[in-house]
Structure formats: C-alpha cells, structure tokens
Amino acid sequence: MGKVLITLALLLGAAGCTHVAPYEREYLTRPGMDNGKRDAGFHAFMAHIYEAREGAGAVGLADASGGGCGCN
Amino acid sequence: MFQGRSLIVSIIVLLLAAAHAGSALAAAVGVGARLPEIGLVDLNGKKISRKSLAGKVVIVDFWATWCAPCKEELPVLQRLYKKYGKRGLVVVGISVDRDKANVRSFAKKLKLSFPIVHDAKHVVSGRFEPSTMPSSYVVDRKGVIRHVHKGYRSGDDKKIEREVKALLAK
Numbered sequence: 502m503g504k505v506l507i508t509l510a511l512l513l514g515a516a517g518c519t520h521v522a523p524y525e526r527e528y529l530t531r532p533g534m535d536n537g538k539r540d541a542g543f544h545a546f547m548a549h550i551y552e553a554r555e556g557a558g559a560v561g562l563a564d565a566s567g568g569g570c571g572c573n
Numbered sequence: 574m575f576q577g578r579s580l581i582v583s584i585i586v587l588l589l590a591a592a593h594a595g596s597a598l599a600a601a602v603g604v605g606a607r608l609p610e611i612g613l614v615d616l617n618g619k620k621i622s623r624k625s626l627a628g629k630v631v632i633v634d635f636w637a638t639w640c641a642p643c644k645e646e647l648p649v650l651q652r653l654y655k656k657y658g659k660r661g662l663v664v665v666g667i668s669v670d671r672d673k674a675n676v677r678s679f680a681k682k683l684k685l686s687f688p689i690v691h692d693a694k695h696v697v698s699g700r701f702e703p704s705t706m707p708s709s710y711v712v713d714r715k716g717v718i719r720h721v722h723k724g725y726r727s728g729d730d731k732k733i734e735r736e737v738k739a740l741l742a743k
Binding site for chain 1: 635637639669670695705
C-alpha cells in the first residue's frame, strides 16, 4: 500500500512538471520570483522610512544618509 | 505480487510521461533551415513576411524588455542597421513581451529604428523556438539561416558584423 502511495505521489509530481520556454519567462524574471529578492521592495521601503525619520540608513540597504527631517 | 506489478506499471507510466515531456520541446530552428514565416505587422503597421524580406540579408532577433543582455545587444543591432541598411541589411526585432506599451517605450528609449514585431501570443517564437534570450538569426539573401547566436556576450558585435558583411558581399 505504501509503495502504491509513493508511486502515485511520484506520478502526480511528474504530472506537475512542465517546460517553460525562454521566451515565456517574463513573470519568472520578476524580483518577487527570486527567493533572495522577495522582500527587496519591503526592505527598501523600511530603509526609506529609517532615513527620513531617524536620519540613519538601514544596514546594508541605504547608502545615503538622510537629514532626519521626516520629509518625503 | 499485486503491489510489485502496480509498482512496475507506475514506473513505466512515469517513464512514458518523462519521454512525453521531452518530446514536447519542439525542435529549434537552426543553421541551414529556411527562415520561418513571421507574418505579423511591426509597430508601425507594416507587415513583415518572408516575401517582404526576400533578397535581403536579415537579422531576426528575439528580445524582451525583461531580458538584461538584450539591453546590451539591441543598440549593437541598431548600429549595424544604420551602417548596412542601404547595402541590404534588415533587422527585425521580435519582442516576446506581454505588454505592447512596454515594447514601444523601450524601443523609443533605445532609439531603435528597425522594424519591431510584437509577438505577444508567441506565435513566431513557437516557430523558431529560441533556446535562450536573446537569440538572433542571421539570414542570407536566399532566406536561409546562416548563423544563430544564442544569448549575447561582449565581443559578439564584431562576430555578427563580420557575418553580415560576408553575406552582403555575396
């Protein structure tokens, strides 16, 4: 029974596989599809807030220091 | 015994499924093949077909706004088009983007003046089956593909130019 379930699971897994042609990868190239960059937008947003409010850049994310004026 | 048999059957089905997945990949067009039909209008409404390209040396280039090396390659093709257009070179850019507005603004930004076809439904791409982005096909005056460039690396511009010059001289 266990073997049957395993093979069924393998079959289902194989059915989910497909080839994506290079010219069809528009959505796959978006930053959100990359695990390493998934939260890049959020981190950039937080860095902007830190800069504007504290006058300090978030480590590793902001290069320019802000004035802490709260503007922008 | 029943379990053993079902396991074997399942493995056979798996192998068949894998073989089917492999065969689903259409064969890419290569050197020596006749230029597949394009048959779409460019961004200016002019139809681009084998007939309209007859007797010309053609570079058919598959590109997209989301493809980083394309941004390096397209200005090179623009330069070649400007330099050799009067001698019979035509560059046809085939954009595989979904959004036509993106294609227009991108082409405007890079000041591309050669014909650009928007292949939103990937009809033409399906005929060529380019294996990488970008892919360019250098076609002789008889409509036969003479060179295929997969991807773009610095230095490829000189290679493409040499090929174009040789085909224009024939």
